[in-house]
Amino acid sequence: MDIRTQKTFEALFALEDIREVFRQALPNTTSPEDEQAIREGVDKVRKILDDIQSGTGNAEVRKIAGTIDIRSREENYINIQPIQAAGRLTPEARKALLAYGDGYSTCDACRKPFRLDKISNPPIAPFHEELARFVNMDQARVVPGARRGFQAVASTLVSKGDSVVVSALAHYTEFLAVEEAGGVVKEIPLNEKNLVTPDAVAEKIEAVKQETGKLPVLVMIDHFDYQYANEHDVKGIAKVAHQYDIPFLYNGAYTVGVMPVDGKNIGADFVVGSGHKSMASPAPSGVLATTDEWAPKIFRTTQMVGDITKRKFGIKEVEMLGCTLMGSTLIGMMASFPTVRERVNHWDEEVKKSNYFLDGVLNIEGSKVLSEFPRKHTLSKVDTTKSFDTVAQRHKRKGFFLSDELSGKGIIGEFAGATRVWKLNTYGLSWEKIHYLVDTFQDIADKHELQVNRSQLL
């Protein structure tokens, strides 16, 4: 890179930093004048970035400026996309992405024993210890996504034909992990509230035993499922699994990183989390934590010896394929961790905001919340077939009318065209944004002559 390009990059990153400071200040602003000043500041910086992007300068610089500008979707819009909310990166993680983009940049100081989780500069080894403490388990490894955590556990515990008990709302990646290991999933039916109960788990275990003559080898349950984000009684379920001496995998894809998770208290043998879903981390990232009892099995090291060379790679862990996350993915996760560790303490406030917003939606006649209500999570499933979809039926833009209206008001993230049954997530939105969301949904309803019961607003 020539010196001019390098200097321009530096200037771009400095501008980005300034914009980030503005952006961070926005949710904490109370006076409209300050908010206006901050918005103008963001606009000015954007304008400079736009000029660079569209100017005739160095193509490489234009390209990187373009990449940076993708971030405007977070600054200019309220994004209620269901699965992105808690995975959005912190400014620190964004910087780490650039600084540690080279794949093996984490490996400069890799010394004996040669393994990722043993590297102390950057402080990857202490990060692993902190991760284990964070979910109150004994040992942890970073993995490329929650799915790789399921895979490591299934590959260790499941042999051909073994049964694994999962929820009827289990994520598909649990199915795949079991299939790859040669096992079969056995689904626990839901009760009338779309919940998996400990009793239903016990019945399923008994049924599997009857049917196959063998107990299942693993029970794997999502604390909050991906469909309704209903809370399932994981502690009660872990207890049932242990009564049959079956290990319990806690799927915390929607919890680890947003709310406090205490694996020991739950009775989990394995805790799996998703970095890019709930830990403000780049994809693919996640965590697999376990107890001292299970660690030697799940994190077993290789026994393989080369038949000609007699080479051995003793310290490398088989399920981790030696090392897992490298470069910016891992450092991004680490960079966000202080924020993530702190933010779980504010989960109750996040849930309050989620309920406030949905109360506002429910005040629009015909709207329903399909998830358990009041909400215990920020991800929710709503049914607007009898409210907004009645407008869609008579609107020339059909099902797209709602997305058009919302994006016109700076709200994005719903699936365009889906105004019937859909999911959204309010995680991380300030109270100001939540109020704005409610007002906007109700204004759109008003405009299209749907009944809105504003008197019930808090």
Ligand SMILES: Cc1ncc(COP(=O)(O)O)c(C=O)c1O
């Ligand atoms: C409940 C649940 N478990 C697991 C996963 C997979 O997570 P990852 O993408 O980190 O592998 C998802 C992803 O959507 C999910 O919703």
